Amino acid sequence: MDEILVLAEHREGELRDITFEMLSKARSLGKDAGKSVTALLLGAGVGDYAEALKSHADEVLVLDHGNLKAFNAAVYQQVLSEVLKSREPSLVMIGHTAFGVDLAPGLAVTLELPFASDCIDLAYEGDDLKATRQIYEGKVNATVSFADAPTVLVTFRPSACPVEDAEASAGKVTELDVAVPEEPAMRQFLEYVEAAVGEVDITKADVVVSIGRGLREEENLPMIEELAEALGGVVACSRPCVDAGWLPKDRQVGSSGKTVKPKLYLAIGISGQFQHLSGMKAADTIVAVNKDPKAPIFSEADYGIVGDLMKVVPALKEKIAELRA
């Protein structure tokens, strides 16, 4: 039977959410299109994970090998090539993660696979797969079709699909027998270095007042700090504010920063691209202030103000002070 193959992603001893998100998507796709779902587990000392994957897939392929200890795109690409050549799954899903974006494009080139990256949805129309991806910073959705080929490859965006409950019937586990090359001298893993810890832990705060590039200048920070103080919260930010040196890295919310789940998240001058959203969308109440009514942040927010933050923030501070008085 035709299969959808999902590359299980794990890091430092844990399967990552994206793995189960992709398996959930694959299962619903497979149901409609009559395809089985296979999880491919590559790594060293990862045999245990098969148990967790088993109830989300019809089959789990395991290759447990010392040379797969570090995620090394060069090694993983070679192994994956072998597996894909022998199994010819009709669809391969890899996470659109730091690992996946380093691995998938090269694989697409060597195996000449039709390839679409950062997909947020997938659907079969008859035998034809259609992918939806976002372009222009989340403001436009594009439908993409694939050339006729035995196997097509996609990377799938994290948090784009909810995780479905595990199935009662468990899939079978198969040990793979594929040669695994040593890490090549041209690319060698050295170590992981944890992000530095700062003086304020934004993940512990009930109220997070977060600013984005819309603030324009570091000089405008004090009014944000005052607003945060008035609400008893902390100041956080989007990535460009860290890149520009306005705030330290430990204040960054998003996929390459921190994930926060405060009671209240105020997003001020933040457009709301998925890398930011993934770090804050679990907040209880989200309020967005943005001058662009089409900013993607408004789809995620509970309350919104369309307006100039330079006017709204001081006004809000004043209103809060009035209520307090």
Added chain:
Amino acid sequence: MNIVVCLKQVPETAEAEVKLASDKKGIEMEGLPLQINEADNYALEQALLLTEEHDGDVTVVTLGPDSSDEVLRMSMAKGAAEAVRLAGPAFDRGDPVAIARALAAAVKDLEYDLVLTGCMSSDDGNTAVGMALAECLDLPHATYVTQMEMGDGEVTVGRELEGGLIEKLKMKMPCVLGIQTGINEPRYASIMGIAKASKREIAMKSASDLGLDEGSVGEEGSRTKLEELAYPPVGEGAEILEGTPAESSGKLAEVLREKGFV
């Protein structure tokens, strides 16, 4: 040390209203300011810093319409020595693999110890062209690079993973690195530099100049096809608090009080 930087021009869309073209295959470009892709600006700066420290030249390469000469000139104004543009209808509407194949044909004839790209373009957002280019050139690669330390014939890079975790790798040169924002502080071009660069030549390359079969690049050479564009469906969305800043923030303060934050 010579460095090739692949960079592209993109419309500014974070703040602008984006309108779909009537054929739903593209967007209305009129009125959108054009600029260098953000990550590419950091890649260019990194190349300039490295060649200033270790001697050598920077060559910038783009595949794009006439207007993209502007980002090439701006790059030369900042210090790039040479500029190449892949031009012609054969390159139009390529998918990331087709773009990478075309860029590879131009890059392979240049002299380089490193190829830098941005990690992601803000318009297409493939996060793929740089790493596909590496495969076409048969070079080692790493992306999301936020740290670089040069060694002898090798470079130690830090890649940024989820949660800010840094993965340190040792890479042999030449290699292709996808540069992430924040790795440095991009400079601005000087007025003098801009004036000088306006007279500099840009090497134009067509598909045939590069020995490429026209069917191997652009839309024809692509194994994926853009079918249609649409505005993202708006879900429930936010309850918009209307009014002047004083009115809307007054309403928000009330909401915050009801919820116990004030």
